[in-house]
Amino acid sequence: MASSLSGRMDGREPVNVSTVELDDGYRPSPDEPFMNDRQLAYFKAKLLLWKDSILKESAGTLQQLQIDSLREPDLTDRASSETDWSIELRTRDRQRKLISKIDAALRRIEEGEYGYCEVTGEPISLGRLEARPIATMTVEAQERHERNEKVSREE
Template identity: 75%
Template sequence: MSMATGSEIDDLAAARNALAGEYLPSADEPYMNTQQQDFFRKLLTEWKQSILDVSAGTLQNLQEGPIREPDLNDRASSETDWGIELRTRDRQRKLIAKIDSALRRIDEGEYGYCEVTGEPIGLGRLIARPIATMTVEAQEAHERREKISRDD
């Protein structure tokens, strides 16, 4: 399974907190009913907005100008920090594409169902990882195949 970075987890937690006190999907109701779809649409939209808000701050800092550290060690450290920050933003850009894909699947009625088996992914997994496209079992099988092909 792809590992979530601390920032992704924080951004998703912020999105969940924004919806706190509102409706929470339950296994006692029909799977992927309109109310559940609306919940996940709001969660994904909040998550995306949280990421975009953080990214705007990074962009603002980049526009403020180049690094002007007089000491070479300080400059190298600052450049390393910026490199890490830019890689993080690139991962978040890819995450936004996955969020947009999940929103599209909601609109098309495909959200919540495994792209491999067609079975329900499950509410618990979707709440933990709203961009999931496979059941846990299908994801594990996919990763085993990926590992075997990588080892060859």
């Protein structure tokens, strides 16, 4: 799964983030160069763990669907079970969409674009990336985007 970064926004040479060693307690800091090799490796690992967790949950849901029967004899029990599974399947659908966003973030890491706003090109704050590693815009750009979206919906 080792691949090198190319076209880095900071102009540095591509690096293989799979070979970067991370301490267990490492957290990106604003005191170090933005999107350095350690930060990229940290966010890549975080994204891969998140994706793996979602995939394991999904596999559990599929397995449970195959085991459980929705043929409850009582209509009320059946309706309740169907509602529960409907909610579960909607959650899995949202997570499926989330996986595509995680994959896109992993691609941005490989292409050297991760951590930079797709609108302004400015660095996205480490706090925002820590909270939402799939973020593609700075908070300001996201707020502007949402305001414009709201205005266009109201028209």
